[in-house]
Amino acid sequence: MQPRDLDVDQVYWSRIYRDIASTLDLDQEKDRKATSRANELFMSRGDELTELIEYLGALISGNRVVIFGCGPSLDQHVTELHSTLLKGAATLIAADGATSALLESGIVPDVIVTDLDGKIPDIVTASRKGAIIMLHFHGDNQEPIAMYLPALENVLPLTQNEPTEFVRNFGGFTDGDKCLFIAVAFGAAMAMLVGMDFGDVVGPRSSPGGDAGSDKIKKLEIGRGLCQELIHRSGLDVYTLSRRALEGAQNISPCDANKRLEGGHQNA
Numbered sequence: 001m002q003p004r005d006l007d008v009d010q011v012y013w014s015r016i017y018r019d020i021a022s023t024l025d026l027d028q029e030k031d032r033k034a035t036s037r038a039n040e041l042f043m044s045r046g047d048e049l050t051e052l053i054e055y056l057g058a059l060i061s062g063n064r065v066v067i068f069g070c071g072p073s074l075d076q077h078v079t080e081l082h083s084t085l086l087k088g089a090a091t092l093i094a095a096d097g098a099t100s101a102l103l104e105s106g107i108v109p110d111v112i113v114t115d116l117d118g119k120i121p122d123i124v125t126a127s128r129k130g131a132i133i134m135l136h137f138h139g140d141n142q143e144p145i146a147m148y149l150p151a152l153e154n155v156l157p158l159t160q161n162e163p164t165e166f167v168r169n170f171g172g173f174t175d176g177d178k179c180l181f182i183a184v185a186f187g188a189a190m191a192m193l194v195g196m197d198f199g200d201v202v203g204p205r206s207s208p209g210g211d212a213g214s215d216k217i218k219k220l221e222i223g224r225g226l227c228q229e230l231i232h233r234s235g236l237d238v239y240t241l242s243r244r245a246l247e248g249a250q251n252i253s254p255c256d257a258n259k260r261l262e263g264g265h266q267n268a
Contacts, residue, residue: 006053006185007163008171017160020173020222024215028161030139035159035167038137041149042157042166049166052132052156059110059132060186064090064261067183067193068098068109069176070118070206074195075101077241080254081194081261082107089261090192093182095175097205098195099126113158113175113182116144118205127153134158134182136175137167174223177230184234192257193240193249198224 021028042049066085068074078085078101085092085107094102094109097118102109108129115136116123127133136158137145149155156168158178163169170185172178176196183191195205202216224246231238231248238249241257252260 007169008181008185010162010169013169013171014162016226017173023222024218027139031159031161034137034139034142035161035164037142038157038159038167039164042155046166049156052154053168056111056132056156056182056186059091060183060188062187062189065183065188065191066090066092066261067176067179067191067196068092068094068102069179069193069196069198070095070097071195071197071199071242072201072204073197073242074098074205077194077254077257078102078105078107081257084258084261087262091188093179094126094131095179096123099123099131101195101205102126111179111182113178115141115175116148117141120144120148124148124151127155130154132156134178136160136178171226171230172223173226174219177223177226180227180230180238184230184236188236190237190239190260192252192261193238193242193246194257195242196227196240196246197242197244198227198246199244 082105092109093111096114099109099112100119100122103122108126109131111132111134112123112126113134114123115138133152133155135155138160159167159169160173171181180191198220200217228247239252240246240249241254
């Protein structure tokens, strides 16, 4: 595996994780058992994991990154950026269910961050078309992981607690804010947020057929706070198409977003 300096600082992150676990009444021991299980599952795949880390570095380091969340604005903005995205103007990172919106538009994301509460057949399809699947193991998703992991390709396991030899923690809690933490960890030149609304309305691409209740809203607020703190800590240039202000990020129109992305997949 690559040097551990890609992982989030554990002193910093452990405090945040404890606070989140307390707020949401998470079973931290179940999370750790899930991490241990992931480590066992990937123990024989060390060379593959190293190659995936290296490929992520090539995709992200010094490049523009577009991050797709599952907020209500997602589908409209994918449509408005469609032709530019097809030109390969940036590395595309999708949060779970946002994968479906991209595939329906003929776009395969480069990276998907998921705990498998999106539309799983679409995530499997994207993995078979080359997307890297950054699969978050936690205490509440062991059943879908056992069911669908054999069908997934290009899988890099993630945890929200202490990393292990084969399981990484780049920081972040929700799929959306994890995408931004990954962009920072791998040295993106710029990040553009699409469908990252962090409002009090859960988008239709978020947990399709699943829970869209009060816990989901709480998680969105946690993700919003983590993104704002990360933007300030990292100094990364971040733009958002969401109408809701995100502290530290610059609101831009789809027209301006297209202009900023044009010029190809290269340093910003």
